[in-house]
Amino acid sequence: MTSYDVAHRAGVSQSGVSRVFKPGASASAAMRARVLAAADELGYRPNAIARSLTTGRSNMVGVIISDLTNLYYPEVLSELSARFSGRGKRVLLFTLAREAGVDSILGDVVGYQLDGIVSAARLSAGQVSDFLDRGCPVVLYNRSFDDVPASSICCDHVHGARLLATRMAEAGHHRFGFVSGPTDSFVSQERTRGFLGRLAEMGVAEPAVVAGDYGYASGHAAARELAREAGPALDAIVCANDMMALGAVDAVRGSLGRRVPGDISIAGFDGIDPARWDSYRLTTVRQPVRRMTQAAVEMLLDHMADPSRPPERRMIPGELAVRATVRGLDGAPAAELGAADAA
Numbered sequence: 108m109t110s111y112d113v114a115h116r117a118g119v120s121q122s123g124v125s126r127v128f129k130p131g132a133s134a135s136a137a138m139r140a141r142v143l144a145a146a147d148e149l150g151y152r153p154n155a156i157a158r159s160l161t162t163g164r165s166n167m168v169g170v171i172i173s174d175l176t177n178l179y180y181p182e183v184l185s186e187l188s189a190r191f192s193g194r195g196k197r198v199l200l201f202t203l204a205r206e207a208g209v210d211s212i213l214g215d216v217v218g219y220q221l222d223g224i225v226s227a228a229r230l231s232a233g234q235v236s237d238f239l240d241r242g243c244p245v246v247l248y249n250r251s252f253d254d255v256p257a258s259s260i261c262c263d264h265v266h267g268a269r270l271l272a273t274r275m276a277e278a279g280h281h282r283f284g285f286v287s288g289p290t291d292s293f294v295s296q297e298r299t300r301g302f303l304g305r306l307a308e309m310g311v312a313e314p315a316v317v318a319g320d321y322g323y324a325s326g327h328a329a330a331r332e333l334a335r336e337a338g339p340a341l342d343a344i345v346c347a348n349d350m351m352a353l354g355a356v357d358a359v360r361g362s363l364g365r366r367v368p369g370d371i372s373i374a375g376f377d378g379i380d381p382a383r384w385d386s387y388r389l390t391t392v393r394q395p396v397r398r399m400t401q402a403a404v405e406m407l408l409d410h411m412a413d414p415s416r417p418p419e420r421r422m423i424p425g426e427l428a429v430r431a432t433v434r435g436l437d438g439a440p441a442a443e444l445g446a447a448d449a450a
Contacts, residue, residue: 108151117145128153129195168407169216171226173203173292182225182379185250186400187225190284194408196222203228217241223407229293232256244410246403249394250293251367251420258410258418260402261341263281264294264376267392267425268301271345271374274427276309279370280343283314284333286355288321295321295347298376302345306425321353326351330358330373334365342371343433349375349382349391356387356432378428388431395423 110124116402117124119138126132127142134142146152149429168191172180188198199219201212206228216224224238227248235245235257247259275283285302288295297318308316315336327344334341344359346352352375359371375382379391396442402421410416429436 108149110151110153111189112149113142113145113151116149117141147320148399157250158434162421166196167199167219167221169199169208169219169221169224169327170213171199171203171216171224171228171230172210173206173228176251176317182396183227183400186396188406190400194404205289206293209234210291223411224404225407226250229291230255230257239414242414244407244414246407246410248403251422252293256418257421258406260399260406260421260423262399263300263422263424264297265304267376267427268298269305270427271392272302272305272311273309274287274436275343275345275372275374275433276306276311278433280435281311282337282340282342283311284330284337284341284344285314285316285406286319286344286346286351287316287328288319290318292321292347304338319346321348321350323350323354326354327358327362327442330355331362334359334371335361344371344373346373349377351375352389352391352432353381353387355449356389372433372435374433378424378425383429383430390430390433390436391428392425393428394425398423404432 110245111121114121114124119142123134123138124142126137148341150399170184170187173185184198184200191198199221201216202244203209203212209228209230217238221243222420224244224245225248226245227250229250229252232255236253237244244256247255247257247261249261251261263326283306287299294393303314303316310378315333317329317332319329329351330344334342344355348357349438352373354368355373359367359373367370373389375391378391381387382389382391406419
């Protein structure tokens with residue numbers, strides 16, 4: 108069955124049928140009801156591929172992500188998919204084992220007639236320009252680079268890490284350990300820079316740093332390594348994401364036989380659901396996922412509608428969630444850092 112058969116059955120023009128099935132197009136309620144009833148009777152379904160050949164739009168958006176061990180990403184994907192679906196777009200997912208491996212999938216990405224890309228992985232200026240030359244705008248998600256000509260929406264990782272360092276140091280912690288993420292992760296680099304920089308400014312002893320991979324097991328192993336290096340003096344562990352922090356909590360309570368937070372305070376970053384479980388109640392910096400995904404979708408749609416639109420960068424601060432794994436914090440809303448600290 109074709110749209111012409113539906114038009115004949117419904118008693119409307121073929122363009123009227125097209126308007127009913129085209130996302131965002133206008134059609135009266137009466138016409139929509141007649142067309143949908145006729146389509147149902149005939150078993151008609153619009154052919155998305157054929158429609159893309161006619162309109163030059165596939166109504167597909169590519170999403171590139173990495174670090175699948177991080178439980179933060181399923182929430183992001185769910186939000187992005189729901190928001191794009193509400194605007195008549197479908198999401199095509201491309202995954203990376205590591206952020207530095209983006210070159211390995213670019214051939215696959217450009218092989219599809221994508222209307223745009225949201226990338227939660229590092230793209231070079233040349234790669235972004237190549238997409239733009241193909242009429243495919245790019246929005247960077249949770250990444251921002253001065254030398255890349257793409258719009259970006261990003262949590263203020265540096266500010267969140269500085270806030271966490273300030274509150275924990277002021278609460279009396281003085282011997283820190285830090286668990287970073289993969290060396291090629293922009294997010295880890297920013298959080299590490301913010302946390303270590305703020306401790307140095309406050310005159311706190313430089314913490315031992317162990318690299319993890321964002322996974323639970325690496326956080327568990329890192330906590331044991333930090334305890335071996337620092338010994339009984341270790342009184343706080345901060346991890347570059349929540350999943351590693353949960354591993355650290357279990358290592359301290361189990362393998363090390365010490366109390367959290369009585370002996371060692373532990374904090375993370377992201378705000379994943381398991382961090383709220385009663386067995387953890389992890390203190391963390393929550394990322395504003397809904398605000399960030401909404402901004403990413405709106406940015407990309409704006410660039411698709413107007414390719415000449417200049418790139419823009421938005422930075423959204425995270426929120427310190429005070430729970431049970433850091434001693435000395437009263438649970439009151441965290442005081443904001445001064446303008447110099449937020450920079």
